[in-house]
Amino acid sequence: MEKFLDYYSLAPVFQWIHALLCGVMPEALALCIEGLAVAVVIILLYAILAIVLIYMERKVCAFFQLRYGPMRVGKWGLLQVFADVLKILIKEIIRLKNSDHFLFDLAPYLVILASILTFSCLPWNNGAQILDFNIGIFFILAASSIEVLGILLAGWSSNNKYALIGAMRSGAMMISYEISLGMALITMVVLSGTMSISGIVESQANGWNLFKGHLPACIAFLVYLIAGNAEANRGPFDLAEAEQELTAGYHTEYSGMHFGFFYLAEYLNLFIVSGIAATVFLGGWMPLHVAGLSAFNGVMDLIPGFIWFFGKAFFIVFLLMWIKWTFPRLRIDQVLNLEWKYLIPICLFNLLLMVVLKVFGLVF
Amino acid sequence: MSMKDLILKIAPSATFEEQGDFVAVVSKEEFRSLMEKLHADYDYLRDVVGFDLVESLGALYYLESSTTFERVAVKTSTLDRENPLLPSVCDLWKTAEIKEREVYDLLGIRFIGNPDMRRIFLREDWVGYPLRKDYDMDSNPLNMTNEQNADTTTEVTLTAGGDFKEVQNQIFGKDDFVVNFGPQHPSTHGVLRMRVHLDGEEVKKVDPICGYIHRGIEKMCESLTYPQTLALTDRMDYLSANQNRHAVCLCVEQAMGLEISERAQYIRTIVDELQRLNSHLLFFSCLVLDMGGLTPFFYGFRDREMILDILEDTTGGRLIQNYYVIGGVQADLHPDFQKKVKAFIVHFRGILHEYHEIFTGNVIARNRLIGIGKLTREQTIALGCTGGTGRASGWANDVRKHHPYALYNKVEFKEILHTEGDCYARYMVRMEEMLESMHIIEQLIDNIPEGECKVKTKPIIKVPEGIYSASVEASRGEFGVFLVSDGGKNPARLHFRSTGLPLVHALDTACAGSKIADFIAIGATLDYVIPDIDR
């Protein structure tokens, strides 16, 4: 089984590139060039995934709503989002007279920064992970908190009563849901025994965490999905941008590419939430293995790791989009009620249950 | 004793109109005591119609009892055109607060004792009163400066010595946190602006500012002939377009004593009910849109398109149809009409469960609608909230049942009543009314008699002198038409009872103490359409 798993591993490729570069220049310079190349790859991947996700959302919601969605711009509307991005790039960026200019310009960059930092931690394939160290999960939770700062700054610096109220609401919601998000992930860390992302994925070689951890893992998965939805400002929790009567959201006063950053970050956050769910609960790039069926496992290993990863992540994205387009919106007090009175006690109990089961060896 | 004797007992110097409706004419000195006595029995003030009688300025009050459904009308006037004052009745009927503001705005009559005498439709810096006969139409050119809205309002009170005194009332205090909603709304109800006093998340007071779509229809009608006024009625509450037209046609036909053919009555009833289905489907779609669940919006529109197809075959229009005329309907039904209507009813009955599955049973929707925005029966009667809103609080106010017109006394249907009075009840009333509308159509669709669709009328329609009125059950409530005619071919005064104005006024009562997000849900379930409010 192991030899098939390493079949698609990209680690030898990267080592070969590194050795080649070190042969012709000092190591520091080689590292710089590799760093730049990685940065370009991240940004390209980010942009392309955002475009794919926006297209997917428009098509998926259209099919739920008995219609077609974008059809005319390119075959089946495939070029629609490219047209949207092109237009946003060249739109005028309005500079408000009375806003706090520095913070106003900084806010979208903070949101994008948080998004890209967490994006870089996702494991694409065996050996193809950009940020990988021993406290991966902790880093993800910490980096995603920067986004709240961006949103609050956007609302504050706009000098607009309604944007401020929207930002405060959104901020309150996101800070609350980080608690249950974090606890759901900690539950899985208890199961895996490590915080490092590649370690978590490798520990799922004999079965995905969702099956290994049975009951507490399932509860943690459901809690994670709800909390992740709220963190991404999506679905029944999208009162930040959809409190239309009162505010048009924290990004009311943004135009042009600054608004484009908020727009892209929203979709990428959805993907990151799904990607982490796929990693921690569904095995990341690890194929589906059933203990004992080695022929089946061999066939599963023939499918490359990144196809597994993207497949799982997009499945969860589809699930979250399904929820968004079906349910009406919750009110802010119902949202906070759900978190503090229901999800946090469930999470605490679940964590305890997982620890007990792990100590007595009752997990697979 | 008869109504006439009763009124003469209280106001001995009252006279009665000879032609048209039964209207008691009292002087403004005896007016107040008469109204106080009438309030005991007649607890629903239908409308206050101000009008300009060239020498004097007056107002007509239409009352109805919510238990016996009897109606009575009272007219009073004042000869003072410089500073006209009439006693207010807003302490007896709460809906008079906003209706008297409208009379003040358009005619200049101020009401003694009304705590809020501000303009409602026109800008606060508007000069003149448009509905007066001597108003210069060019006196207020387009003013592009931003309007300043005052935080105080004046009230005219009667002092002990019999003099009039002006008192300032506060709308919002200096330290109140006031937030502005609209007029540009992402929601679909139109352009309504509301100033809301918030205490944290809680709504303390709502002050609606209407008039952003005030097109001056009533003034325009005074220079149009009767058939021409029909063109404008479609565009007020465009979702009850045919029902509005029905009201005006009924009023003029009753005034002229014109009998229309049986076939036209059938057609009018069926098309009215189709219009009601159309409107309730749009209510559903817009409610879910405001609540955030976007998919059911498409369900409502999908079925609405089928109704629009049926109506378009016959009338040529989707939204504005221009179908009813004085004397019948404009053109006969399309040959496929019956077949398509029957097919639609079968389809819709089969698919209605989808609406309930996706929204009514949803736990989030239930949490956001049940128990929110309660209005008691007494409050709805005092506020004049007719239609589904009133019926959801237990007030039986269906005009089709209690003052039948067209064929409504010949078909069998239930009047849907709920008693909770919250948003969920208002929503369910309309969903169940859709079933009743289909039941009515099913009873009529196979029995349409042959005949002409329109009776011949004179080329120029003149209504004899007098005061006339008619009312229909539009999709949103009681839509009334009040006509003051001087015998000519133009109406001297044509007033439309707006279904939405009392509902907007009721927002303050229904939203007291609720949160901002509930405010939106309450507004969506009250189901008003702004061009109907502003006319």
Next chain:
Amino acid sequence: MREPTIKSIPYEEFTDNEYLEKMVADLNEKGTNVIVSNLDAFINWGRSNSLWSLTFGTSCCAIEFMALGAARYDMARFGFEVTRNSPRQADMIMVLGTITHKMAPVLKRLYDQMAEPKYVIAIGGCTISGGPFRSSYHVVMGIDEIIPVDVFVPGCPPRPEAFYYGMMQLQRKIKLENFFGTVNRKEKEPEEDKE
């Protein structure tokens, strides 16, 4: 001349081609460069296919617009279904319904708040000339008195197909714009009133 093409509808089927041809003749007088004009075509392709409108409906025509977004007519096929609530993020304002004297300053303020390049479509008879309310004392007789209009769509209310025709006319007009030099010039100073 560059003929603006709309997918699957021939150029001859549009009326009012003379207006566009005159616009292009004016552009050609300035002598557009070949490389620049290819870049213009690319940018205009992006702009014309991604028109985000501001949610601004006052009366009856707004209901027809909602029917346009619904499943039967589905303006999402063109990419128009994204409607933004904030004027700063919207490309165009479709004025749906009568504009009264009380609403006119609000409309002007919304138009001023929009980011360049911005377009206006006037839908329905009321916005073109006052419509059925021409003898009213409170209606603006045509919104081109207060804001510049790009496309007029007559009707009371116009059918959804007429809406599409109007939007496609706007797309054709956008496809003939000159990015470098005419539209989107940054001549205003940043400190100027942009509230």
